[in-house]
Amino acid sequence: MGLDTEEIRNEIKRILEREGIHRSKRLADEVVKKVGSEKTVYREIKTMAESGVIQRTGSGQHISYDIPSATEKHRLVLFHLLEYAENNWEHLDRSHFKIVNKKQLVPLEALMDIVSGIKQLQTIETRFRIFKMYPALKKSKEWDKLEKQIEKNWKSIRVLIAHNIERSGKSDIVGEVLMNFNPIMRGVMTSVDPASDSKHVI
Structure with a gap:
């Protein structure tokens, strides 16, 4: 060929x-x-x-x-991604139940529930964004469901954080959550060429 x-x-x-x-x-x-x-x-x-x-x-x-085989393969992955998103929502729902109903809130446990929920959801959302490169998949019934489920999960996270603040009395929960994610670094990139004085901020 x-x-x-x-x-x-x-x-x-x-x-x-x-x-x-x-x-x-x-x-x-x-x-x-x-x-x-x-x-x-x-x-x-x-x-x-x-x-x-x-x-x-x-x-x-x-x-x-x-190409039915490729399309079906992607649809199957999309289906499993929807299941993963639904499981993520159940995790958030259980966390919310604990925060609201526990007599004594365990701050670290509540914080980790929020952080793990966000990280799971980030993984789901990242994969879904990649799938958006394949417009043909928009025809599948899982597409709209997944989009709505992701939004539903983010809403649950916002509610979870709000109730955590309410129960713990700590206003900087968001700051504590963000500390569990890699910071966006700002540095200076310099050329390896000794004769060059060029610098680029990254």
Whole structure:
């Protein structure tokens, strides 16, 4: 397989993975903008469909292509991410119950509950942001659910912090929470070239 052929195939897969199902002409047009001639692109689309790399649906002027295996894989990960977000909410809910109902609040325990809840949620949100690079996944039912669940979890964290302040009487809970996260460092980057006096603030 030549370099052009490989680039064409990679571009076909990239488009389908990012944007989902495409009509034949639209897919070919988008690929040709980046690499290859129309004739070569159509030939590679046909070859990839015949070999099962991409899936062809429809007939005549209504032929479309997709990569169901990749899409399904991403949807499955999205589903598990939603489960993780729901578990995170349950963790926050249990923490909230303890803060509200315990006769004697254990400040360190309450603080760690908040911090661990935030860190879990950050992981979930970061992965979800990466998934936003794949617009095709917006069609899945888990997408909206996950978006709403993340917002619900952040709301729970805000309530958790507020009740912690109320119970403990400590107004600097937010400061204590932030101390458990890596600070944003500001430093000076200098050139390794002895002849250079350039400095960059980072």
